[in-house]
Amino acid sequence: MNEEIIIDYSRQRKVNRVFPIVAVLFTLVGIFINYIMPQEFYRFVVFVGIPVVLFFLSLIMGAASKKAIDYIPGKWEKRKTWVSFSEYENMVEQYEDAYGQLYSHPSDFLSCCCSLIFVLVFGMLILFSQMSTIVLLDPTIDPIVLIVLEYSIVAVAGFVIGFRIPSIDAQEFFKQPIMGDVHNFARELDGVPGIRAGMNVELGFRSGVQTIIDAEIKSYVQGLPETVQIQVQVSHSGFAYPYLVGTAYKGGRVKPNEEAFRIGTRYPALLEYSMDKDVMVIVARFNIPERTSSVPHISVRDFRQLAALLATELKDKYTPT
Numbered sequence: 001m002n003e004e005i006i007i008d009y010s011r012q013r014k015v016n017r018v019f020p021i022v023a024v025l026f027t028l029v030g031i032f033i034n035y036i037m038p039q040e041f042y043r044f045v046v047f048v049g050i051p052v053v054l055f056f057l058s059l060i061m062g063a064a065s066k067k068a069i070d071y072i073p074g075k076w077e078k079r080k081t082w083v084s085f086s087e088y089e090n091m092v093e094q095y096e097d098a099y100g101q102l103y104s105h106p107s108d109f110l111s112c113c114c115s116l117i118f119v120l121v122f123g124m125l126i127l128f129s130q131m132s133t134i135v136l137l138d139p140t141i142d143p144i145v146l147i148v149l150e151y152s153i154v155a156v157a158g159f160v161i162g163f164r165i166p167s168i169d170a171q172e173f174f175k176q177p178i179m180g181d182v183h184n185f186a187r188e189l190d191g192v193p194g195i196r197a198g199m200n201v202e203l204g205f206r207s208g209v210q211t212i213i214d215a216e217i218k219s220y221v222q223g224l225p226e227t228v229q230i231q232v233q234v235s236h237s238g239f240a241y242p243y244l245v246g247t248a249y250k251g252g253r254v255k256p257n258e259e260a261f262r263i264g265t266r267y268p269a270l271l272e273y274s275m276d277k278d279v280m281v282i283v284a285r286f287n288i289p290e291r292t293s294s295v296p297h298i299s300v301r302d303f304r305q306l307a308a309l310l311a312t313e314l315k316d317k318y319t320p321t
Contacts (some may be wrong), residue, residue, distance in 0.1 A: 003071060005207065006071070006072055006074065006206060006207065006209055007069060007070070007071060007072070007168075008070040008071075008072055009069055009070075009100070010068070010070075011068040011069075011070060012065050012066075012068040012069050015061065015064050015065045015068045015122075016038050016065055018061070019058070019061050019062075019065070019155075019159060022057065022058075022131075022155075023054070023058070023151065023152070023155040025184075026050060026053075026054045026057075026151055026155070027147060027148055027152075028153045029050065030046045030050050030147045030151060031143070031144055033045065033046050033050075034046045034143050035143075035148065038237065040131065042181055043127055043130060043131070044127060047092060047123045047124075047126045047127040047130070047146075047147075048120065048123035048124060048127060048148065050151075051119050051122075051123050051154045052119055052120070052123075054117070054151060054154050054155055054158070055115070055116065055119050055154045055155075055157070056156040056158070057158070058087050058154070058155045058156075058158025058159040058162060059112065059158045059159070059161060059162035060161060060162060061089070061158075061159055061162065062158060062159035062161065062162025062163035062164075062165075063161055063162040063163065063165060063166050064162075065159070065162075066163045066164075066165075066166050066167070066168065067166055067168070069102065069168045069171075070168075070169075071168055071169050071196075073264075074206055074207075075206070076204040076205065076206045076211075076213070077204070077205040077206065078202055078203070078204055078205075078213060079202070079203050079205065080200060080201065080202050081200075081201055081203060081212075082198055082199070082200055082201075082218075083198060083199050083201055084190065084198050084199070085183075085186070085187035085190055085197070085198065085199060085318075088198075088199040088201060088215065091177075091201070091212065092177045092212070093178065094198070095177060095211070095212050096177075099211065101163075102167065102168050103167045103168075103176045104164075104165065104166055104167035104176070105164040105165065105176075106221075107163045108161050108163065108165050109165065111161050112161050112162075112165070115157050115158070115161060119157075120153055122150060122153070122154075123150065126146050126150060129146075130143065130146070171176075177215055178215045178216075178217070179213050181234040181236075181240050181242075182217065182232050182234050183217060183234070183240075185232050185234060185240075185242040185303060186217045186227065186232040187218065188300050188303055188304055189219050189230070189232070189304070189306075189307050191305045192304050192308050192311065193223050193308050193311070194221060194223075194308060194311035194312060194315065195219055195220070195221060195222065195230065195307060195308070195311050196219070196220045196221075196222050197218070197219040197220075197230075198218060199215055199216070199217060199218070200215070200216045200217075200218045201214070201215045201216075202214040202215070215234065217229065217231075219232070221246075221314050221315060222311075223315065224248075224251075224314065224315065224318055225320075227248060227249040227250065227251065228246070228247070228248040228249075228251055228314055228318060229246070229247055230244055230245070230246050230247075230307065230310060230311065230314075231244070231245045231246075231247070232244060233245055235319070241288075241296070241298065242298055242303055243283065243284060243285035243286075244283070244284040244285070244306060244307055244310050245281065245282075245283050245284075246281070246282040246283075246284065246310050246311075246313070246314045247276075247279050247280065247281055247282075248279065248280040248314060248317070248318055249278060249279050250278050250279075250320060250321050251279075251280045251317070251318045251319065251320060252280055252281055252317055252318055252319035252320070252321060253275060253280065253321075254273040254274070254275065254282075254317055255273065256273060256274045257272075257273050258270060258271065258272050258273070259271050259273070260287060261309060262307050263306070264305065264308055265286065265301075265302040265305050265306065266286075266297075266298075266299065266302055267286035267287055267288050267296075267298075267302070268286070268287045269284065269285075269286060269287070269288065269306050269309055270284075270285055270287040271283070271284050271309070271310070271313060272285075273317075277321075280318075282310060282313055282314060282316065282317070283304050284307070284309060284310040284313075285306075286298060286302070286306065
C-alpha cells in the first residue's frame with residue numbers, strides 16, 4: 001500500500017482540470033469586451049472589474065481543490081519517541097516536504113487581502129497605460145498581451161492562496177507541526193546545566209507512510225523525577241518576552257513570595273513562588289523596568305542563565321511528599 005491509498009487525489013484532479021478552462025474563458029471574454037466595447041467604462045470592467053471577479057473565483061476554486069483531496073480512514077500505529085530539537089527540526093523539514101500542502105496556512109488570509117490590493121493597483125496601472133495610448137508592441141496586440149498577462153497572474157495567485165488556506169479533512173494526521181517563538185526559546189534550554197530538554201513526538205505509521213501526529217516540548221530537571229518540569233512561555237506585549245514556569249507535583253510546599261537574584265544578566269532575575277493545590281510553582285522571569293529608553297531584549301545567554309537558576313532552585317526546594 002502506498003500514499004495514494006491513504007490520500008486520494010482523484011477528485012482534486014477534476015477540479016484542477018476545470019480551473020484553466022475557467023481562466024481561459026475569462027481571458028477570452030475580457031479580450032472580446034475590450035474590442036467590441038472600447039468605451040472607458042468597459043475598459044475599467046476589463047482591466048479592473050473582471051480581474052477582481054476572477055481573483056475571488058480562483059480563490060474558491062483553489063480552496064475547492066484542497067477540500068477535494070480525500071483522506072481514506074484507516075488504523076495508524078502510534079509510537080512516542082524522545083528526540084532532540086535538531087532531530088525534530090529535521091523531521092519537520094521532511095514532513096513539510098511530504099505533507100506541507102495538506103494542512104492549513106491561516107496566515108494566508110493576510111496574503112489574500114494584500115493580493116486583492118495588488119489586483120486593483122495592477123489593473124488600474126494597465127488601464128491608465130491604455131488610456132494614455134502608450135504603445136508597447138502594437139496598438140492592436142498590446143491589449144491582448146496585457147489581458148493575458150494580467151488574467152494569468154490574477155488566476156494563479158488566487159488559486160494558490162485559496163489552496164493554502166483550508167486543510168484537508170484528516171487534520172488529526174496531517175497538521176502543521178509545532179514551531180514558533182516557544183520552540184525557538186525552548187531549544188536554547190538544551191545544554192543548560194541541570195536541564196534535560198527535547199521534544200516528545202508521537203509518530204503515526206501506516207502502510208509505509210509516516211506522519212507527526214503530535215509533538216510536545218518537554219524540559220526536565222536532571223536528577224529529579226519527571227513530575228518536575230520546566231515550561232517555556234512567551235509573552236508578545238510589544239516584543240517576544242520569554243519566561244519560565246517550573247512545576248513540581250507533590251514536590252513540597254512553598255510560601256507565596258517573590259525573590260530577586262543578581263546572576264550577571266542585563267536585567268535582574270525574579271522568582272515568584274506559589275502553590276496550586278499539590279503543585280509547587282516557581283515562575284522565573286526578568287524584572288524589566290516598565291519604562292525604558294529602548295526596546296527590551298532578552299539575549300540567549302541571559303535566558304540560559306535564568307533557566308539554570310530555575311533548575312537549581314527547583315532542586316533546592318524539591319522535597320517529595
